[in-house]
Amino acid sequence: MSMKTKVIIQLIAYLIICLYGGYRFVMKVPATIQSLMVPILLMVAGFIGFIGNVTKLKKIHNDSSK
Numbered sequence: 001m002s003m004k005t006k007v008i009i010q011l012i013a014y015l016i017i018c019l020y021g022g023y024r025f026v027m028k029v030p031a032t033i034q035s036l037m038v039p040i041l042l043m044v045a046g047f048i049g050f051i052g053n054v055t056k057l058k059k060i061h062n063d064s065s066k
Contacts, residue, residue, distance in 0.1 A: 004060050011053040018046025 021042025028039065 004057070004064075007053055007057045007060060011050060011057065014046050014049030014053060016046075018043055018050055021046055 021039045021044075025036065025039035025043060028035065
């Protein structure tokens with residue numbers, strides 16, 4: 001499996017994690033702040049992973065086009 005394929009799979013996985021966290025954040029009626037911690041953590045971690053993989057994919061694309 002090439003590095004580009006691995007990065008694309010990771011990109012999709014982090015996007016799913018971020019969207020799932022956003023879904024739980026919006027759809028769950030918060031009783032306490034502790035019940036909101038997991039969706040917020042999922043959104044933040046998914047977003048950071050998504051942005052990191054986008055930059056890695058751009059770097060791979062730029063290196064392969066040289």
